[in-house]
Amino acid sequence: MPYLTxxxxxxxxxxxxxxxxxxxxxxxxxxxxRGEDAxxxxxxxxxxxxxxxxxxxxxxxxxxxxxxxEWVGAWGRETNAQWAVVDSGSGLLLGRxxxxxxxxxxxQAEMAYWTTAGARxxxxxxxxxxxxxxWALDDIGFHRLELLxxxxxxxxxxxAAKTGFxxxxxxxxxxxxxxxxxxxxxxxxxxQT
Numbered sequence: 708m709p710y711l712t713x714x715x716x717x718x719x720x721x722x723x724x725x726x727x728x729x730x731x732x733x734x735x736x737x738x739x740x741r742g743e744d745a746x747x748x749x750x751x752x753x754x755x756x757x758x759x760x761x762x763x764x765x766x767x768x769x770x771x772x773x774x775x776x777e778w779v780g781a782w783g784r785e786t787n788a789q790w791a792v793v794d795s796g797s798g799l800l801l802g803r804x805x806x807x808x809x810x811x812x813x814x815q816a817e818m819a820y821w822t823t824a825g826a827r828x829x830x831x832x833x834x835x836x837x838x839x840x841x842w843a844l845d846d847i848g849f850h851r852l853e854l855l856x857x858x859x860x861x862x863x864x865x866x867a868a869k870t871g872f873x874x875x876x877x878x879x880x881x882x883x884x885x886x887x888x889x890x891x892x893x894x895x896x897x898x899q900t
Contacts (some may be wrong), residue, residue, distance in 0.1 A: 733848060741791070790804050815851045837869075872895060
């Protein structure tokens with residue numbers, strides 16, 4: 708049965724190009740992950756705040772190395788696109804920003820981010836999210852980006868609002884964390900045509 712609409716984005720939209728590095732213009736750089744980032748990611752995941760809002764733990768540097776291999780490979784499969792967020796001067800890892808659950812034909816993806824303990828309160832997540840959203844919507848041509856966070860994660864809610872992701876509602880009891888089921892806020896940003 709034929710579709711009545713054309714795909715928003717075609718296969719090869721991402722995999723047909725090298726994953727770019729994206730400067731924020733204010734001291735941060737979003738760059739593809741490297742194997743040598745594993746120890747810094749492992750250290751970031753030892754922070755209790757990371758454990759509170761994430762469902763995954765990092766038990767070893769070797770395990771994180773496997774994550775990074777998966778993140779790098781996902782670009783070619785066009786399923787996820789993950790960037791390390793680093794200080795553009797020192798190269799210090801400050802966080803991660805990503806497009807997850809990519810559906811090219813629908814022109815949709817889910818934004819995700821985290822920051823290291825030392826980077827919090829400095830606008831790193833908001834600056835990285837704004838840069839990636841602009842690139843995805845304006846340069847690549849995604850139509851809709853969604854952003855989910857636990858309702859109790861007020862810092863994530865501020866990042867979403869600051870970067871133009873409108874609150875659309877609450878997904879009740881949507882994600883199981885170690886401390887139980889979390890209600891999740893659903894935010895979205897839509898391409899302006």
